Amino acid sequence: MLPVMAEDNPGSFPQKTLYMVVEHFKNQDPIPVYRRFRDHGRMQPDGLVYVSSWIDDRFERCYQLMETHDRALLDQWMAKWHDLMDFEVFPVVTSKEAVAQLGPRL
Secondary structure: OOOOOOOOOOOOOOOOEEEEEEEEEHHHOOHHHHHHHHHHOOOOOOOEEEEEEEEOOOOOEEEEEEEEOOHHHHHHHHHOOOOOEEEEEEEEOOHHHHHHHHHHHO
């Protein structure tokens, strides 16, 4: 879902979009990532919100849910980590939102 202006409130901020970010640790090594995180934090720009994350049981990749009204903020954040990780990004909706959108077709 692309960010859009709220129809009932012209001039409002764009709606936020959830993104599932799959981070593949380069050389399958999470240690440099966790060191940087320990020393500098997540380093996301204002307007990009961390929601939650999960690490696979082999410590090769991280699944991170982020939210923002501006996709460019996600790119800015990933640029700070690209030397340690490769990224896949998927716009997602919650299950509740999916049911609301699909409900009329059920």
